[in-house]
Amino acid sequence: MERMQTIQFQGQAGSIDCALDWPTSPTPSGWALILHPHPLHGGARNNKVVTTMSRAAxxxxLVAVRPDFRGVGKSDGQFDQGQGETWDMLAVVEQFQSQFESLAQGHFVxxxxSFGTSVAAQLYSLLAQQQQRLPQALVLAGCAVERFRFLESLTIPTxxxxxxxxxxxxxxxxxxMSFAQAHDLAVHVIPEAGHFFHGKLILLRELVSAQWQLGLLRNT
Incomplete structure (x- = not known):
C-alpha cells in the first residue's frame, strides 16, 4: 500500500503544510512536486486532478509532494496572486532537497x-535563473500561466x-493554445473533458505518467 505523511516547510509567510505520497517501492527513485488550483475557489492539495497526478508519480x-498554498489548510499566510506562492515553492524545493538528500539525487519532475500551472511555470523559470537543478519534466494541466504571471520573462522547456x-x-x-503558440509547444486536447477532467481522470493519469516516464530518461 502507498502511504501518506505530512511535513512542514517554511516559506515567506510561515509554515507550508505538505502531503508526501510514498510509492510502494522500497527505494523511491526521486520526487515529484505537484501544485493545486486556485486557493480562493476551493483549490487544495486534495483536488482530484492533483491526486491523480500524484498517483501517476x-x-x-517517485515520492509525490503536494503542498497546500498559503492560506489553505494548515499553511500560513494569505493568497498572493501567485507571486508569494511561487517563492514559497522555491523554498519547498530547496528545503525538500536538503532534508531528503537521497531523493534529491534522483529524478525530479x-x-x-490550473492556478498551479502558473506557479509551476514560474518556479521552473526561477530555478533556471538561479542555475539550480531543473525538473526533468514539466506538466501543465488546464494551463492558466498568464493569468497570474509576475515574472517579466519565462523559461519554458521545449x-x-x-x-x-x-x-x-x-x-x-x-x-x-495561445500559451503554446508563444512558447512553440504542442497541446494535448482531451475531447469532451471539462476543467476538472470529470470522467477522464484515468486517461489523464495515463497521459501524465507517460510524459513523466519520458522525463525520467532526460538528464537535465
Whole structure:
C-alpha cells in the first residue's frame, strides 16, 4: 500500500503544510512536486486532478509532494496572486532537497493544475535563473500561466507537456493554445473533458505518467 505523511516547510509567510505520497517501492527513485488550483475557489492539495497526478508519480516510483498554498489548510499566510506562492515553492524545493538528500539525487519532475500551472511555470523559470537543478519534466494541466504571471520573462522547456479539456469552462482551450503558440509547444486536447477532467481522470493519469516516464530518461 502507498502511504501518506505530512511535513512542514517554511516559506515567506510561515509554515507550508505538505502531503508526501510514498510509492510502494522500497527505494523511491526521486520526487515529484505537484501544485493545486486556485486557493480562493476551493483549490487544495486534495483536488482530484492533483491526486491523480500524484498517483501517476507514485506508480513510477517517485515520492509525490503536494503542498497546500498559503492560506489553505494548515499553511500560513494569505493568497498572493501567485507571486508569494511561487517563492514559497522555491523554498519547498530547496528545503525538500536538503532534508531528503537521497531523493534529491534522483529524478525530479514538476506538475501543476490550473492556478498551479502558473506557479509551476514560474518556479521552473526561477530555478533556471538561479542555475539550480531543473525538473526533468514539466506538466501543465488546464494551463492558466498568464493569468497570474509576475515574472517579466519565462523559461519554458521545449518538452513541456500541456494537457487541456476540450470543453474547459474555467480556462478556455484558446488560452492554452495561445500559451503554446508563444512558447512553440504542442497541446494535448482531451475531447469532451471539462476543467476538472470529470470522467477522464484515468486517461489523464495515463497521459501524465507517460510524459513523466519520458522525463525520467532526460538528464537535465
Amino acid at each position: 507514485t506508480q513510477l516510483g 514538476l506538475g501543476g493544475f 518538452h513541456t507537456y500541456l494537457v487541456h479539456g476540450e470543453q474547459d469552462e474555467v480556462v478556455p482551450l484558446s488560452e492554452s
